[in-house]
Amino acid sequence: MDLTDSAVEAAFRAEVRAWLDTTLPPLSAPPAREDWEARRSFDTDWQKRLFDAGYAGIDWSTDYGGRGATPGEHLVFLEEMAAARAPNVGVNFVGLLHAGPTLIAEGTAEQKARYLPAILRGDEVWCQGFSEPSAGSDLASLRTRAVRDGDDYIVSGHKIWTSFAQVAERAELLVRTDPDASKHKGISWLVLDMDTPGIDVRPLKTVLGSSEFSELYLDEVRVPAANLVGPEHDGWRVAMVTFSFERGTSLVGEMLETRRRVEELRPAAQLAGYRREYGRIVAELDGVWALTRRAVSEAAEHGAPGPSASVGKLAYTEVVQRVGDLALKCLEGGSLSLDNTYVEERLRVLALTVAAGTSQIQRNIIGERILGLPR
Amino acid sequence: MRFVLNDDQVALRDGIRALCVGKFPMARVREGFDAAVWKELADAGVFSLPDLRFGLAEEAVVVEELGRALVPGPLVWGVLAHSADEVVTGASAGLVAHAKMADRLLGDPDDLAPVANPIDPLTPVHTTGAAAITDYQRPGAILTAAYMVGMAAACTDAAVAYAKEREQFDTPIGRFQSIKHLLADSFVRAELARAAVHAAAVDPTDRSASAAKILAGDAAVANAKTSFQVHGGMGFTWEVDVHLYLKRAWILDRQFGTTDEHADALSA
Numbered sequence: 001m002d003l004t005d006s007a008v009e010a011a012f013r014a015e016v017r018a019w020l021d022t023t024l025p026p027l028s029a030p031p032a033r034e035d036w037e038a039r040r041s042f043d044t045d046w047q048k049r050l051f052d053a054g055y056a057g058i059d060w061s062t063d064y065g066g067r068g069a070t071p072g073e074h075l076v077f078l079e080e081m082a083a084a085r086a087p088n089v090g091v092n093f094v095g096l097l098h099a100g101p102t103l104i105a106e107g108t109a110e111q112k113a114r115y116l117p118a119i120l121r122g123d124e125v126w127c128q129g130f131s132e133p134s135a136g137s138d139l140a141s142l143r144t145r146a147v148r149d150g151d152d153y154i155v156s157g158h159k160i161w162t163s164f165a166q167v168a169e170r171a172e173l174l175v176r177t178d179p180d181a182s183k184h185k186g187i188s189w190l191v192l193d194m195d196t197p198g199i200d201v202r203p204l205k206t207v208l209g210s211s212e213f214s215e216l217y218l219d220e221v222r223v224p225a226a227n228l229v230g231p232e233h234d235g236w237r238v239a240m241v242t243f244s245f246e247r248g249t250s251l252v253g254e255m256l257e258t259r260r261r262v263e264e265l266r267p268a269a270q271l272a273g274y275r276r277e278y279g280r281i282v283a284e285l286d287g288v289w290a291l292t293r294r295a296v297s298e299a300a301e302h303g304a305p306g307p308s309a310s311v312g313k314l315a316y317t318e319v320v321q322r323v324g325d326l327a328l329k330c331l332e333g334g335s336l337s338l339d340n341t342y343v344e345e346r347l348r349v350l351a352l353t354v355a356a357g358t359s360q361i362q363r364n365i366i367g368e369r370i371l372g373l374p375r
Numbered sequence: 376m377r378f379v380l381n382d383d384q385v386a387l388r389d390g391i392r393a394l395c396v397g398k399f400p401m402a403r404v405r406e407g408f409d410a411a412v413w414k415e416l417a418d419a420g421v422f423s424l425p426d427l428r429f430g431l432a433e434e435a436v437v438v439e440e441l442g443r444a445l446v447p448g449p450l451v452w453g454v455l456a457h458s459a460d461e462v463v464t465g466a467s468a469g470l471v472a473h474a475k476m477a478d479r480l481l482g483d484p485d486d487l488a489p490v491a492n493p494i495d496p497l498t499p500v501h502t503t504g505a506a507a508i509t510d511y512q513r514p515g516a517i518l519t520a521a522y523m524v525g526m527a528a529a530c531t532d533a534a535v536a537y538a539k540e541r542e543q544f545d546t547p548i549g550r551f552q553s554i555k556h557l558l559a560d561s562f563v564r565a566e567l568a569r570a571a572v573h574a575a576a577v578d579p580t581d582r583s584a585s586a587a588k589i590l591a592g593d594a595a596v597a598n599a600k601t602s603f604q605v606h607g608g609m610g611f612t613w614e615v616d617v618h619l620y621l622k623r624a625w626i627l628d629r630q631f632g633t634t635d636e637h638a639d640a641l642s643a
């Protein structure tokens with residue numbers, strides 16, 4: 001067990017820091033929340049810069065255009081990004097942090113060649129079409145149908161809560177390919193091109209006042225059978241691979257940003273008399289960070305994390321609620337306006353105990369699949 | 376001792392509840408506060424309860440119902456000041472709500488500055504400098520707590536209704552024990568807070584007022600969060616009302632002393 005930077009990691013840290021020092025200052029301010037075209041170009045422009053500098057897909061294999069860095073270097077990179085207030089992953093979230101990794105694990109050589117470089121360069125944005133109005137926690141009950149017709153599937157159905165759908169070129173889509181099989185057995189994982197005829201994207205307004213997610217109506221949309229990822233009818237297993245990334249590594253960048261924000265809150269917390277709650281939050285976030293470093297180390301040795309990703313997800317998404325509550329208490333007049341980033345964050349993180357599997361579902365997974373409690 | 380609502384109080388509660396159902400459905404509440412809201416409440420007698428020889432206990436019963444419906448406006452100030460003809464608001468802990476709409480502003484605050492993009496879309500606020508301490512601190516805390524009890528109960532009700540109707544895994548989500556327990560805790564918080572508010576309203580002391588404000592403030596915030604969680608993705612939409620309750624609870628926590636300030640007072 002060792003938490004210190006190796007010589008290689010220390011050198012890499014210095015290199016990243018120097019790059020950020022010169023790259024960040026000329027960057028324009030992030031656009032307004034509801035200006036989706038601007039958000040897209042801001043986030044993809046940042047991704048292009050990362051790519052050009054050799055920092056895109058830091059943990060992805062060089063075979064797919066990544067940097068092939070060690071887990072240690074990956075975390076060093078994310079730490080430096082958060083510390084320097086670099087732009088976060090934004091609309092590239094799905095592509096970089098769970099669709100891409102799923103393709104690396106499950107895709108064919110052609111699929112990897114076709115999709116992965118475009119994600120890394122910021123050319124293509126992805127969204128996630130998993131949830132449906134009647135299939136949220138019970139995702140396996142999804143009804144969107146895909147019927148084979150020659151070399152295509154014809155897909156019809158209704159997806160909901162699709163983040164970034166307004167600006168996405170591709171979607172990771174779960175569909176039912178075998179309606180007669182038991183519910184987990186008849187599902188397939190497809191790549192959907194968002195410009196295919198028959199797709200209607202209807203944005204939904206969130207508690208932030210902006211449209212962070214959409215409904216997706218699919219009416220006889222033709223999807224080439226070549227877009228199937230993993231075997232036909234085996235999509236539930238592939239979706240679990242997606243979830244292991246979505247519930248695990250995809251939260252690391254945001255954890256670090258939260259840690260930075262909490263550090264910045266320190267003087268206000270002291271002044272407002274919240275030392276003990278502040279101290280507890282610092283301890284819990286340090287614990288979450290230690291757990292994350294362990295999980296990343298273990299994944300490097302044993303592969304995808306599986307159900308244990310739920311442990312860190314549950315711990316982080318619960319403590320971050322208290323970070324938000326504490327910030328509201330410490331900010332005095334500042335806490336009254338949605339323009340304050342802490343206030344906006346307080347609202348945004350309400351979604352974290354729901355998205356990617358609710359806290360109740362994470363507890364069920366921990367109870368049943370890790371602790372072996374009777375179902 | 377007979378610590379239950381009397382017949383008049385029950386009638387008052389039911390009457391105001393019916394008024395809110397009829398005149399202040401969510402679609403109207405979402406349009407925010409205006410003079411017509413004040414007028415209708417004034418006509419119903421909300422701001423002149425002392426004329427009927429009602430006291431703080433009845434005022435708390437009435438205000439709880441307004442909170443349940445989330446009726447917008449500086450209503451606690453109106454009840455405190457018995458001001459049927461004029462819209463009044465006041466300064467408390469560095470902020471004034473609905474200052475622009477008010478005919479009269481209590482506490483004479485300095486340096487009113489509007490807050491851009493206020494967190495509660497239904498409550499425009501100004502920050503202020505120094506303001507005179509009004510006599511209303513203690514009853515204001517109790518009535519604000521009453522409003523928050525109503526909000527807390529409304530959040531429980533909305534979440535319970537959703538848990539009975541929403542199905543996942545071929546069963547209403549309310550069948551899952553984790554949801555039952557969330558909702559049971561939500562109910563307990565509101566019951567506890569209501570008892571404390573009624574105790575404070577019939578025996579208003581600094582101690583009872585602080586206990587009421589703490590329990591009601593915590594219940595309003597916690598029950599809104601529970602409702603969010605029970606609603607799943609729906610809870611994060613603008614369309615579902617729960618965010619309006621949470622945002623209002625954050626604003627009301629800042630009026631007549633925060634839960635933490637009252638907790639400090641009780642431990643002094």
Ligand SMILES: Cc1cc2nc3c(=O)[nH]c(=O)nc-3n(C[C@H](O)[C@H](O)[C@H](O)COP(=O)(O)OP(=O)(O)OC[C@H]3O[C@@H](n4cnc5c(N)ncnc54)[C@H](O)[C@@H]3O)c2cc1C
Pocket residue numbers: 127128129130131132133135136137138160161162163164212213351354355356357358359360361364541542543544548551552553554604605606607608609611
């Ligand atoms: C901001 C945000 C972004 C999202 N982005 C995406 C996206 O890009 N793509 C996508 O596909 N989805 C997305 N989602 C959807 C998310 O995955 C679902 O909201 C989530 O899985 C819950 O489903 P639901 O909303 O239908 O809630 P429900 O499943 O209806 O849950 C309602 C309540 O019931 C509880 N519950 C349900 N089943 C059980 C059980 N067995 N035991 C105990 N409690 C239970 C839940 O915990 C919750 O409290 C997003 C959600 C949010 C909030």
